Amino acid sequence: MSLAASLLRIDPRDDVAVAVRGLAAGDPVAEALSARADIPAGHKVALRAVAAGEPVRKYGWPIGRATVDIEPGDHVHTHNLATALSGLDTYTYEPTSPEPLSATEDRTFLGYRRKNGRVGTRNEIWILSTVGCVARTAQKVAAEADKRFKGRVDGVYALTHPYGCSQLGGDLDATRRMTAALAGHPNAGGALIIGLGCENNQLGVLLESAPQLDRERLRSFDAQAAEDELEAGLEAVEALVRVAEQDRREPCPVSDLVIGLKCGGSDGFSGMTANPLVGRIADRVCAAGGSAILTEIPEIFGAERLLMARAESEGVYADVVGVVNDFKRYFIAHGEPVSENPSPGNVAGGITTLEEKSLGAVQKAGRARVSEVVRYGGQIRGKPGVALLEAPGNDAVSSTALAAAGATVILFTTGRGTPLGFPVPTLKLATNSSLAQRKQRWIDFDAGRVASGEPMDASADGLMDLVLATASGRKTRAEENDEREIALWKRGVTL
DSSP: OOHHHHEEOOSTTOSEEEESSOBOTTSHHHHHHTOOSOBOTTOEEESSOBOTTSEEEETTEEEEEESSOBOTTOEESTTTEEOOOOSOOOOOOOOOOOOOOSOOOOOEEEEEEOTTSOEESOOEEEEEESSGGGHHHHHHHHHHHHHHTBTTBSOEEEEOOSOSSSOOHHHHHHHHHHHHHHHTOTTEEEEEEEEOSSSSSOHHHHHHTOTTSOGGGEEEEEGGGOSSHHHHHHHHHHHHHHHHTTOOOEEEEGGGOEEEEEEOSOOTTTTTTHHHHHHHHHHHHHHTTOEEEEOOGGGSTTTHHHHHTTBSSHHHHHHHHHHHHHHHHHHHHTTOOTTOOOOHHHHHTTOOSHHHHHHHHGGGGTTOOEEEEEOTTOOOOOOSEEEEEOOOSOHHHHHHHHHHHTOSEEEEEESSOOOOOOSSOEEEEESSHHHHHHOTTTOSEEGGGGTTTOOHHHHHHHHHHHHHHHHTTOOOHHHHTTOOOOOOOOOSOOO
């Protein structure tokens, strides 16, 4: 393999390139680089000298500072590069001119149009619990109902969590908002909420706080008040199925799509293959009038100015500043550094600092304008463009928040792989072809082909085809494997 084919340099200003394949010291390519050590695939190699204390650039931006002198050909990683992030930052509103987006998608998908105008990609019955005490009850009802009513809807699923009691204030409010948001999701043709009766997250208060829920497609009861909670649950689901089974898929424009953007187990290829590929899809959806939702706020630290510059107004810019600094204060209040990232798996895959991880992560948002900021438990207004959602980086917590905010399909990029599934159909994109080949039961799309020379536009065409097919009913790997979980972000006191 030639030197040019062995390395990927993202921006002409970069001080480093990424090894497409592992380079062993002494092989011809390594010798051409003057490499003095083995460089694993996905890891960085220095293209020019960087003095200790100077910034090292990748993506055209600093990803940290050299801790020792770095020579051309050196392996650049944790032994000679460290984060420059610390504490809160001050920002200045410096908007950029809108960049032209990819051609508008004029194709359609087959979705379920709901009474409120939102469009679902599935027609399922969701069983939610107000409190962890009835989680198993919800699961038992769902398992029996899915067998009893198979074929009449797209499935019956329990979405449970361990919280809802011993919570106070804003922490309890967030659990209540998340439950209500999921109950009203367009992928749910009907929702059953099961309470216990004595919990802090009282069912009556929850329902009063969510007048927007379609009562025709909602059932609820407290298990303590039911003579047989399993039979009560099955009767409620049957009533919901009778309503939902009347729904039919119909052609819907791409503007009706809401795409969630997520990465998990990133590696050195994430910011060069799968994430920018997802960015192309986000651009196509946004250009057509649809919405994309970006979250994982701690994983934009170091790259937040790129998003701030794309805010569609000074008000949205101020909201971005607010959600970023609030999250940094959350870290500081718990005595943790704001740069406490990347994870061990990220480091093994070639990511050294949070700045590097963040600059790769924001590639998922493409080039569209940032149109709104949504706090945890909230729902997007559906404005065309990218919505920035407050949530942590944890896969299950952030993906649940994406669903609650309105995402009807999630694009999940990964360099390490995970079997985990979420409430809405989630397409897993491998950042490297090795993962795609090894974990075919997990991975829906091989974005590693980009690193092997496949044009980004050709890969984007293939991924867009898959997105539309999935939105029209094609099952994802996680759905085939019956992987479906939710997780809530608990921030408050436990009584």
